[in-house]
Amino acid sequence: MSHIISKSSSSSSGTSSGSSPVVHLERYIKYGHTYVAKHMHYHTVHTIEPANIQAILATSFADFQLSTFRVDAMKHLFGNGIFTANGEKWQHARALIRPCFTKHHIDHHIQTLEVYVQNFLTCLPADGSTVDLQQLFFRFTMDTATEFLFGYSVGCLQSGSFKTALISGISDSQFVDAYTNSCIAAAANIRLSILQYLKFDPRAYMSRKIALKYIEQYVDEAVELRDSRKLGKPDGVKYDDGRTYIFLRELAKYTGDREVLRDQILNVLQAGRDTTASLLSNLFWELARHPKVYKKLRQEAKVLKGIPPIKQELLKMKYLRQCIDETLRLHPSVPVNTREAVRDTVLPVRGGADGSKPILVKRGIQVYYCVYALHRQTKYFGADPHQFQPERWENIRPGWEFLPFNTGPRICLGQNFSLIEASYLALRLIQNFECIEARDDRPWTEFYTLVVCSKYGTLVLLTSAT
Numbered sequence: 075m076s077h078i079i080s081k082s083s084s085s086s087s088g089t090s091s092g093s094s095p096v097v098h099l100e101r102y103i104k105y106g107h108t109y110v111a112k113h114m115h116y117h118t119v120h121t122i123e124p125a126n127i128q129a130i131l132a133t134s135f136a137d138f139q140l141s142t143f144r145v146d147a148m149k150h151l152f153g154n155g156i157f158t159a160n161g162e163k164w165q166h167a168r169a170l171i172r173p174c175f176t177k178h179h180i181d182h183h184i185q186t187l188e189v190y191v192q193n194f195l196t197c198l199p200a201d202g203s204t205v206d207l208q209q210l211f212f213r214f215t216m217d218t219a220t221e222f223l224f225g226y227s228v229g230c231l232q233s234g235s236f237k238t239a240l241i242s243g244i245s246d247s248q249f250v251d252a253y254t255n256s257c258i259a260a261a262a263n264i265r266l267s268i269l270q271y272l273k274f275d276p277r278a279y280m281s282r283k284i285a286l287k288y289i290e291q292y293v294d295e296a297v298e299l300r301d302s303r304k305l306g307k308p309d310g311v312k313y314d315d316g317r318t319y320i321f322l323r324e325l326a327k328y329t330g331d332r333e334v335l336r337d338q339i340l341n342v343l344q345a346g347r348d349t350t351a352s353l354l355s356n357l358f359w360e361l362a363r364h365p366k367v368y369k370k371l372r373q374e375a376k377v378l379k380g381i382p383p384i385k386q387e388l389l390k391m392k393y394l395r396q397c398i399d400e401t402l403r404l405h406p407s408v409p410v411n412t413r414e415a416v417r418d419t420v421l422p423v424r425g426g427a428d429g430s431k432p433i434l435v436k437r438g439i440q441v442y443y444c445v446y447a448l449h450r451q452t453k454y455f456g457a458d459p460h461q462f463q464p465e466r467w468e469n470i471r472p473g474w475e476f477l478p479f480n481t482g483p484r485i486c487l488g489q490n491f492s493l494i495e496a497s498y499l500a501l502r503l504i505q506n507f508e509c510i511e512a513r514d515d516r517p518w519t520e521f522y523t524l525v526v527c528s529k530y531g532t533l534v535l536l537t538s539a540t
């Protein structure tokens with residue numbers, strides 16, 4: 075199986091404005107917290123002013139949509155799903171997907187995780203040699219996401235056990251590779267912005283075809299169950315064939331449209347899988363360099379006496395949550411985001427000579443907001459904002475200044491789901507390993523697929539607790 079992340083697609087310029095978040099931060103220092111720039115032939119507005127971000131994402135939500143470049147970059151690979159939809163289409167997609175993320179469904183998901191944790195543990199070297207946790211986190215989230223979405227896990231953590239030919243004729247490993255290639259191609263297109271229209275990528279086209287064919291077998295199954303009225307009641311936990319919660323089947327209760335089901339599933343897989351893996355990999359990258367923090371986490375976990383946690387116990391792990399928030403602050407999965415004005419509108423502040431007046435944003439203008447730079451403002455996060463200091467969360471309660479999951483009507487639908495999943499695996503590793511040491515001196519360097527993670531992986535040495 076090929077790697078989930080391909081180093082060949084590495085680039086220092088990972089955002090749709092063609093610059094890394096570090097460059098964005100430097101520009102905010104040089105030009106102020108809101109400025110206008112020219113990107114190739116079109117004008118752009120850049121902001122990290124919370125009041126302006128609030129307008130873009132919430133109070134003037136109807137004046138903005140997903141950037142056309144982003145939609146076009148993703149659409150021919152991910153179809154018409156929630157991640158490529160604007161306006162009414164997006165409202166329908168959100169209304170369809172939202173009911174599938176209830177507390178009840180998350181409670182069910184947590185019960186499925188231990189099997190994958192055990193698979194994860196068996197992938198760790200027994201001889202104390204260096205391991206790249208990042209690769210394993212990407213495999214873990216692929217396994218759990220496919221279990222959650224299709225009711226069948228692709229088994230990335232058990233590389234020997236891939237099925238070679240399913241009903242679709244596409245093996246699990248072919249699907250994983252095709253999906254990965256699609257993500258890399260979409261990320262490359264986003265970086266190219268307007269130049270993407272000059273590119274034809276036959277490999278990406280083939281990858282999409284393979285990924286779709288694979289997913290369609292599960293869609294067909296769900297639609298057949300729907301047609302024969304075997305999906306149970308909308309709020310039920312068990313289907314008539316005795317299986318428990320499966321996201322695709324839940325969606326099929328609301329629509330039998332195969333194309334809608336296929337594209338939404340692909341979009342949710344894309345939304346959820348890479349982001350959770352990147353959070354875990356960045357968290358352990360930091361923990362490997364902060365032994366005192368790790369020790370404190372071990373201390374907090376002691377109350378469980380090595381036993382897998384239930385949800386209520388996980389939620390009580392305050393310090394773990396602080397470490398996760400600190401990781402999301404320093405390494406947001408989507409460090410630079412964009413929206414496009416659909417009509418002439420204004421951003422409320424930083425216009426006029428003294429910055430107190432609104433700024434005119436004309437229809438079609440691309441507006442960039444940089445969460446990476448926002449999360450590094452001393453004004454909101456205290457001293458040393460470039461340092462990993464989970465304790466800072468004892469004294470701060472940021473609002474619009476902390477946006478790892480976005481906010482407003484398009485806020486991440488999987489926030490609780492991913493926090494539970496990431497906390498669960500993190501805690502289980504903390505329980506199982508006495509200490510964790512970094513095996514790489516290079517500074518954290520960004521690497522892009524559709525989210526940002528560590529370019530050199532998370533190379534560590536783990537010392538077993540037993």
Ligand code: HEM
Pocket residue numbers: 156157168171342345346347349350353406407408411478479480483484485486487488489491492493
């Ligand atoms: C650490 C983990 C995660 C982070 C940091 C994260 C972050 C985000 C962000 C920033 C957005 C907004 C994108 C935009 O509008 O430009 C988003 C949207 C979304 N996320 Fe997440 N996400 C995470 C995990 C997940 C998971 C696990 C799922 C599903 C299983 C998920 C499902 C979604 C969906 C469906 C949307 C689209 C919402 C909409 O457009 O209405 N996310 N997420």
